[in-house]
Amino acid sequence: GTALARVLAGDVSPAGRLPQTWYADDADLPDLLDYDVIGGRQTYLYFEGTPLFPFGHGLSYAAFSYADLETRVTDDALHFSFTVTNTGDVPADEVAQLYTRAVEPTVPRPRRELVAHSRVRLEPGEQSTLTFEVPLPSFGFWDVARGAWRREPGPYEILAGASSEDIRLRTTLLLDGEAAAPRPVLRRGLDAADFDEHSGVAIVDRTKASGDAVTPAQGRSAELVYRDCDFEGGVTAVTATVSGDGVVEVSLDGGAVLAVLTSQAPDASPYDYSTQRAEIIAEGVRDVHLRLRGPVRLAHVGFSG
Incomplete structure (x- = not known):
């Protein structure tokens, strides 16, 4: 006082x-x-x-x-x-x-x-x-x-x-500093939580100990954008590390859906991940767009070719 x-x-x-x-x-x-x-x-x-x-x-x-x-x-x-x-x-x-x-x-x-x-x-x-x-x-x-x-x-x-x-x-x-460079997706893939833009997304725990994953916010589908992904000479396959029950759709530069990866484990623990694979053709530097539908958790996306 x-x-x-x-x-x-x-x-x-x-x-x-x-x-x-x-x-x-x-x-x-x-x-x-x-x-x-x-x-x-x-x-x-x-x-x-x-x-x-x-x-x-x-x-x-x-x-x-x-x-x-x-x-x-x-x-x-x-x-x-x-x-x-x-x-x-x-x-x-x-x-x-x-x-x-x-x-x-x-x-x-x-x-x-x-x-x-x-x-x-x-x-x-x-x-x-x-x-x-x-x-x-x-x-x-x-x-x-x-x-x-x-x-x-x-x-x-x-x-x-x-x-x-x-x-x-x-x-x-x-x-001075380091100039921006394309994402080296053939070497590192895409950690799901490392998006550049998003809508309808919730960030969740990847495991009980560490890490991040993404899932659609309740009652919504999720949209994720990863800019300037370098596919170098080309890829022919995409993989997704997922858990739960739902669908991950992959497109490039906002165009048509090129690959669909489905996770079907509605009764499993959200920390029980599986790897789903689909074919995709991509080369050069492109923007990757992902759409998540259903209560699916996405931890990582990889590309190979």
């Missing part, structure tokens, strides 16, 4: 910051069990609406200015510095935040992503230079096409400010 009274009376300037987005309307919220923040454009990473209070937001009895953003790149990190000045009339803390975003991503990436922050206490008129070291791996993402972390080459915007929406300074850097 004493602490709250001191803040309300202005004896102490607050400096708390929100660790989540506060949405302005219930319509902005996803279903309680919908964890697809990318597809649903949720959290500060992807939300494109106007929040009631953004990630990183906080109040103060002072005001702060930001200036002199400088950057330096070394072999394994990016180094940033900028000055923060208390332009208010009372001593206060500021929580300066550093965000980044890929400017020209080839896959969906966050609108901005917090990579560092620093809390500094300043007297009225006092200035402080804040420095940050951000490891280069912080600019990477998990590439489902290759099953590894990858940093895309290209421009990255650096944003400094008082919240995810209150950006005071910005600059753009060019970083």
Whole structure:
């Protein structure tokens, strides 16, 4: 009670910051069990609406200015510095935040992503230079096409400010990295949960111990898309690791169904997988489309020829 009274009376300037987005309307919220923040454009990473209070937001009895953003790149990190000045009339803390975003991503990436922050206490008129070291791996993402972390080459915007929406300074850097490459489906196949696009899908446990599989959401059929699959010189067969009772249909580039794989084990455990095989003709780089009908679990798709 004493602490709250001191803040309300202005004896102490607050400096708390929100660790989540506060949405302005219930319509902005996803279903309680919908964890697809990318597809649903949720959290500060992807939300494109106007929040009631953004990630990183906080109040103060002072005001702060930001200036002199400088950057330096070394072999394994990016180094940033900028000055923060208390332009208010009372001593206060500021929580300066550093965000980044890929400017020209080839896959969906966050609108901005917090990579560092620093809390500094300043007297009225006092200035402080804040420095940050951000490891280069912080600019990477998990590439489902290759099953590894990858940093895309290209421009990255650096944003400094008082919240995810209150950006005071910005600059753009060019970083090197690994260019996108087709999925090596002859070597790795397709893990079912490593899709690029989906609808009507629920991700479930592949086994009781580890791994992921996919299944249609209740009462729906599932659609899965895997972009840029490299069949090289050609394949003649497709296999699916499945359990339960249902059908997996395979097509290329959204065209006609080329292969149908059926699992018929309605009374078996969902962890009792079998491998189903069908003929298919494919070559070159194509988009693979899968449709799942019925309560079937799909863990993996393979190709051979």
